[in-house]
Amino acid sequence: MHDHDVADRLLAKLRRFTAELDEDERAMLGALLAPGVAKAYEPEVTGFEVVEWGPASLPGALAQALRDGGVGVTGLDAD
Helix, strand or coil, rough: CHHHHHHHHHHHHHHHHHCCCCCCHHHHHHHHHHHHHHHHCCCCCCCCCCCCCHHCCCCHHHHHHHCCCCCCCCCCCCC
């Protein structure tokens, strides 16, 4: 299985999932995913101010829900 195939499947599932969200939920999901999506376009995007992203960039309610739910990310190290 190639990474490209996995990425295509993931994005297809994400599109189906987001179609079921209301406007407020899509905004929260956008805040959560924005850093990764922006990173994909980083070398191509010009003319925009570079803004550092950090956990404080998440809406407070979303950050609290992530903490309360024990949501974390592992496996992002390049090693």
